[in-house]
Amino acid sequence: MPGRPFRIMSRPTIREVLPDDAVGLSVLMGELGYPVTPEILWSRIERMSSPSNSTFVAEVEGCIAGFAGCSALAIYESDLPTCWIMALSVASRFRRRGVGRALLEAVELWCAERGLPDIRLHSGDARGEAHLFYEACGFSRAGFRFKKSLPASGAGA
DSSP states (O other): OOOOOOOOOOOOEEEEOOGGGHHHHHHHHHHHTOOOOHHHHHHHHHHTOSTTEEEEEEEETTEEEEEEEEEEEOOTTOSSOEEEEEEEEEOGGGTTTTHHHHHHHHHHHHHHHHTOOOEEEOOOTTOHHHHHHHHHTTOOOOOOOOOOOOOOOOTTO
């Protein structure tokens, strides 16, 4: 019995974020478990706009397939800043097709251009497939993440 026909996906195009991407990126943030409106997400991206931050968008055949946001940060343990990947999301229908790797390659190139020797990221305990992906891309586990949410302050009141 002949197998199902399949279509080879074209290699993702990686580019810097544009205002028109806000809707697609807000959907991807929702897939990560962080629902946000396009307007609020775009305001966050604009607030982070600086030479020390970048947001990369992966497009496949005109569709937003994923994105990665990164930042260069000064750290205490080194004289050199490090890169922090603040978010990386690939739409579920584009996973396991090279989109995440293409985004990480863009981040690595961005780091190389800025002399950033290390890349760090957080990934929640429940994201086992993401952990395997990062390890397959050369990342190693380097500790635990701890979080504490503080009560809302009266700042600005």
